Amino acid sequence: MKTFDRNYYRQTENPYKTKLAVITKIHQETSETKTYTFKFAGEKHPFDFSPGQFNMISLLGIGEGPFSISSAPTQKDSFDHTIRVVGDLTKAIGELEVGHAVGIRGPYGVGWPIDSARGKDLLIIAGGVGLAPLRGLINLIVEQHHNFGKVEVMYGSRKPDNLIFTDEYDTWRQTPGMRLFLTVDEVPKGVKWPYGEGIVTNLFDQSEIDPANALAFVCGPEIMMRFVARSLIIRGFSEESIFVSLERRMECGMAKCGRCMIGPKYVCTDGPVFSYPEVKALPHNLLAASF
Numbered sequence: 001m002k003t004f005d006r007n008y009y010r011q012t013e014n015p016y017k018t019k020l021a022v023i024t025k026i027h028q029e030t031s032e033t034k035t036y037t038f039k040f041a042g043e044k045h046p047f048d049f050s051p052g053q054f055n056m057i058s059l060l061g062i063g064e065g066p067f068s069i070s071s072a073p074t075q076k077d078s079f080d081h082t083i084r085v086v087g088d089l090t091k092a093i094g095e096l097e098v099g100h101a102v103g104i105r106g107p108y109g110v111g112w113p114i115d116s117a118r119g120k121d122l123l124i125i126a127g128g129v130g131l132a133p134l135r136g137l138i139n140l141i142v143e144q145h146h147n148f149g150k151v152e153v154m155y156g157s158r159k160p161d162n163l164i165f166t167d168e169y170d171t172w173r174q175t176p177g178m179r180l181f182l183t184v185d186e187v188p189k190g191v192k193w194p195y196g197e198g199i200v201t202n203l204f205d206q207s208e209i210d211p212a213n214a215l216a217f218v219c220g221p222e223i224m225m226r227f228v229a230r231s232l233i234i235r236g237f238s239e240e241s242i243f244v245s246l247e248r249r250m251e252c253g254m255a256k257c258g259r260c261m262i263g264p265k266y267v268c269t270d271g272p273v274f275s276y277p278e279v280k281a282l283p284h285n286l287l288a289a290s291f
């Protein structure tokens, strides 16, 4: 008779085990959002991930949650997360200082299909903190721009002071082949704003990208992604050329708890980046709602 091996759990690496990562830098992006640079404590080898993937970040006694890695994978000895305060965990992270440590598990999930984008034009569309999972990709393209065609970044936010990564816009604008377009829902009285006003799809008329040889990567609130996908298809993008990143409540991050499931798909391991036809086939999500 087969008996339970008491050493089993000692021999098998616990997949929930976290690695300690120390905050080496904090950059205040907006009143509610900061970018944290982390280094693994005592780790020598590089942290390999793909833009669009996420880590589970935990704080002892508070909780754990999924957060996209917001740096480029070429930044080898450290990695960034850009975190907006919305509840208990993010508030507690927001109170950390340089030198404090968090627990990290990851990287998890499927990122942006970068290999399919090489040699093509790329339309990158983001809303609010949805620019975080795309920043690593944009900064990778800045370094490797000769591998890509035209790249247009279209970013929408509520107000001018809600924009994140503003320090990097000049570098993006100066990158050969890359253009940046900004828009906000509302410009407060007295604020100078030389860019667009209104929803992000209003920027599409300025695009010089030929949908026949382009991919579109989209991240933001689901309702925004739905309208963006619809406008892209009207402009001639095929459904297969559109990719979106979905946000769902997560607990394990590795297809064990079922918390993130939409129909048969695990957002944590099948996504968070999905092609538009994959998402359209799923039940109960705003993107799948009929046009």
Ligand SMILES: Cc1cc2nc3c(=O)[nH]c(=O)nc-3n(C[C@H](O)[C@H](O)[C@H](O)COP(=O)(O)OP(=O)(O)OC[C@H]3O[C@@H](n4cnc5c(N)ncnc54)[C@H](O)[C@@H]3O)c2cc1C
Binding pocket: 054, 063, 064, 065, 066, 067, 068, 069, 081, 082, 083, 084, 085, 086, 087, 088, 089, 090, 091, 129, 132, 133, 246, 247, 248, 249, 250, 272
């Ligand atoms: C793959 C993935 C990547 C993410 N990347 C980032 C990131 O780069 N930066 C960032 O700031 N946040 C990101 N998030 C969201 C982040 O995980 C949540 O904001 C965080 O876990 C909230 O924890 P909390 O305890 O502070 O708030 P809670 O008290 O848990 O929630 C506060 C409010 O936020 C809403 N909320 C919480 N989690 C989610 C979620 N996963 N999806 C939709 N609504 C949610 C709740 O409904 C509630 O209204 C990501 C989520 C996913 C699934």
Ligand code: FES
Binding pocket: 249, 250, 251, 252, 253, 254, 255, 256, 257, 258, 259, 260, 261, 266, 267, 268, 269
């Ligand atoms: S978060 Fe547990 S199955 Fe996806």
